[in-house]
Amino acid sequence: MRTGIATVSISGNLSEKIAAIAAAGFTGIEIFEQDFIADPSPPREVGARVRDAGLEILLFQPFRDFEGLPEPLRAKAFDRAERKFDVMGELGCDTVLVCSSTHPAALGGIDRAAADFAELGERAAARGIIVGFEALAWGRHVNDHRDAWEVVRRADHPNIGLILDSFHTLSRGIAPDTIRRIPGDKIAFVQLADAPAIDMDLLYWSRHFRNMPGEGDLDVTAFMRAVMATGYNGPVSLEIFNDLFRGGSPLTVAKDGYRSIMALMDDVRRAEPGVSVDLAPMPPRVAVAGTAFIEFASRGEEAAALETLLGTLGFDPAGRHVAKDLALWQSGPTRIVVNREQAGYAGAAYRANGTTVCDLGIAVGDAAATVVRAQQLGAEPFAQKVGPGELDIPAIRGLSGGVLHFIDATSGLGAVWDVEFRPPAPLPEPSAAGLTGVDHIAQTMSYDEMLSWSLFYTSLFQMTKAPMVDVIDPDGLVRSQALEAEGGALRITLNGAQTSRTLAGGFVATGSGASVQHVALASADIFATVDALFARGFEPLPISPNYYADLVARFDLPDGLLERMQAANILYDRDGDGEFFQIYSRAVAGGVFFEIVERRGAYAGYGAPNAPFRIAAQKRLARAR
Ligand code: MG
Ligand code: MG
Numbered sequence: 109m110r111t112g113i114a115t116v117s118i119s120g121n122l123s124e125k126i127a128a129i130a131a132a133g134f135t136g137i138e139i140f141e142q143d144f145i146a147d148p149s150p151p152r153e154v155g156a157r158v159r160d161a162g163l164e165i166l167l168f169q170p171f172r173d174f175e176g177l178p179e180p181l182r183a184k185a186f187d188r189a190e191r192k193f194d195v196m197g198e199l200g201c202d203t204v205l206v207c208s209s210t211h212p213a214a215l216g217g218i219d220r221a222a223a224d225f226a227e228l229g230e231r232a233a234a235r236g237i238i239v240g241f242e243a244l245a246w247g248r249h250v251n252d253h254r255d256a257w258e259v260v261r262r263a264d265h266p267n268i269g270l271i272l273d274s275f276h277t278l279s280r281g282i283a284p285d286t287i288r289r290i291p292g293d294k295i296a297f298v299q300l301a302d303a304p305a306i307d308m309d310l311l312y313w314s315r316h317f318r319n320m321p322g323e324g325d326l327d328v329t330a331f332m333r334a335v336m337a338t339g340y341n342g343p344v345s346l347e348i349f350n351d352l353f354r355g356g357s358p359l360t361v362a363k364d365g366y367r368s369i370m371a372l373m374d375d376v377r378r379a380e381p382g383v384s385v386d387l388a389p390m391p392p393r394v395a396v397a398g399t400a401f402i403e404f405a406s407r408g409e410e411a412a413a414l415e416t417l418l419g420t421l422g423f424d425p426a427g428r429h430v431a432k433d434l435a436l437w438q439s440g441p442t443r444i445v446v447n448r449e450q451a452g453y454a455g456a457a458y459r460a461n462g463t464t465v466c467d468l469g470i471a472v473g474d475a476a477a478t479v480v481r482a483q484q485l486g487a488e489p490f491a492q493k494v495g496p497g498e499l500d501i502p503a504i505r506g507l508s509g510g511v512l513h514f515i516d517a518t519s520g521l522g523a524v525w526d527v528e529f530r531p532p533a534p535l536p537e538p539s540a541a542g543l544t545g546v547d548h549i550a551q552t553m554s555y556d557e558m559l560s561w562s563l564f565y566t567s568l569f570q571m572t573k574a575p576m577v578d579v580i581d582p583d584g585l586v587r588s589q590a591l592e593a594e595g596g597a598l599r600i601t602l603n604g605a606q607t608s609r610t611l612a613g614g615f616v617a618t619g620s621g622a623s624v625q626h627v628a629l630a631s632a633d634i635f636a637t638v639d640a641l642f643a644r645g646f647e648p649l650p651i652s653p654n655y656y657a658d659l660v661a662r663f664d665l666p667d668g669l670l671e672r673m674q675a676a677n678i679l680y681d682r683d684g685d686g687e688f689f690q691i692y693s694r695a696v697a698g699g700v701f702f703e704i705v706e707r708r709g710a711y712a713g714y715g716a717p718n719a720p721f722r723i724a725a726q727k728r729l730a731r732a733r
Pocket of ligand 2: 628704
């Protein structure tokens with residue numbers, strides 16, 4: 109499959125863009141004219157540079173305001189086209205995008221436009237060029253791909269084809285199935301973009317808020333299914349105008365784009381079995397069974413403080429690694445590893461971030477297949493020298509250098525704890541804290557990394573996105589996006605900080621890249637759990653008495669419940685589906701903390717209304733220290 113991305117989609121100068129696009133795995137690029145004009149080299153050299161990077165120039169774009177003009181503007185438009193054809197010849201590019209006119213003098217009429225394109229087709233044929241016509245959603249007379257197709261059909265010229273752009277079709281609510289009636293060989297090129305559902309001016313929405321397929325709310329899969337059902341077998345290319353991407357890392361954005369195309373085309377192939385998609389087979393999205401372990405890289409006093417906290421949270425020492433400085437802690441089914449190794453990735457993670465979650469173990473049905481899918485989506489496999497007595501567990505690198513291990517039962521890898529760890533003697537009496545597993549893992553990052561992470565997880569795992577919510581920090585806004593696997597087997601909240609003055613932003617600023625800021629453990633009876641933890645010396649995050657005064661005003665609570673919550677510093681939320689109780693630990697070692705939650709009924713949230721009071725309490729405590 110030929111895959112491309114428009115140079116306008118990523119930041120940097122043309123050379124930086126070309127390097128990033130090639131490194132991410134694309135086969136070609138769309139040259140956005142402005143990027144080309146800004147480059148000092150002659151077109152022939154630019155073309156050679158692209159090909160030297162192993163890429164082809166799939167498309168030259170955009171050529172604007174061509175069709176429907178009265179004379180003398182019409183003749184001038186043809187002259188402009190000839191000059192573009194000259195440049196394309198030197199660049200070594202044979203397809204040009206003409207977007208529907210927004211020129212105030214442009215006249216309507218399908219036949220008039222078709223006649224213009226028939227004549228342009230003649231001129232293009234002389235140069236071996238294909239002209240593709242794209243309906244801009246805000247075009248003056250043509251703003252719907254059905255009209256653009258009618259222009260192309262009536263132009264009836266072998267060098268004139270249609271260009272489809274998912275944003276222009278889907279943003280206007282045009283049914284993508286209308287594409288199915290177009291012959292695939294008349295589609296000259298296909299551009300893809302998603303976008304969040306925002307009600308705003310189409311032009312502004314398109315120029316600033318497009319994002320990668322799978323990152324937004326448009327049904328790009330339905331669009332591409334319809335395209336592929338026509339028999340189209342040309343390039344699949346991304347054209348993303350996004351303010352964050354323009355300022356982001358070129359390689360990160362290019363890799364996200366590659367991941368999104370691979371995941372999308374795999375979805376299309378599965379949903380539309382009749383079509384042929386030229387893509388290596390890949391395992392389907394992975395169903396997550398749960399969190400197998402959470403591993404912290406830590407040292408010295410920080411590690412000691414973390415382990416003390418784990419002890420008060422109901423974790424018991426459950427083993428030491430046969431060869432490495434790894435301590436296993438366990439509470440019910442939840443395993444936490446404290447890694448004090450100086451060497452390897454954990455040592456590097458500690459040096460970069462201080463105490464940090466360096467590895468997440470995810471329980472899946474088939475660990476090897478998970479790595480295969482991840483690699484086909486562009487992830488880096490992770491391997492470290494396997495020592496004596498150690499198992500080779502399939503793993504990949506996450507987006508910020510952290511590691512994800514995949515553990516399955518069928519291959520016997522679930523036995524890692526028995527094989528690699530020696531239990532303490534004597535075994536401690538298991539704590540009766542009643543923790544039933546990991547409820548959610550909260551990952552904190554800068555705001556502009558959120559889309560990358562949500563795409564990373566949702567393209568690899570069967571996870572759905574909850575609507576984004578605002579978390580109000582007294583010093584700024586934090587955006588929070590929850591991802592959830594079927595039945596809550598894995599819940600991840602992505603928290604994007606816009607300023608380092610927020611608690612989340614401060615955490616990001618002191619580490620490098622996204623990392624886990626808190627882990628929430630589930631309890632079936634938070635009051636019983638909290639009693640057990642207090643007996644072990646657990647110190648909760650103290651919550652303001654005013655919070656409880658306000659709770660009484662907001663909710664009708666049964667007798668005694670408020671007093672019990674206030675005595676224990678338990679926070680409360682309720683929605684139409686159920687109730688939520690939560691209590692926080694104090695932060696240790698660089699800002700990591702724990703939360704214990706109880707969900708009653710089908711409450712699906714994370715207590716976002718309580719976040720301002722939790723954050724204020726954490727900041728108060730940090731200042732007091
Ligand atoms: Mg376009
Ligand atoms: Mg939480």
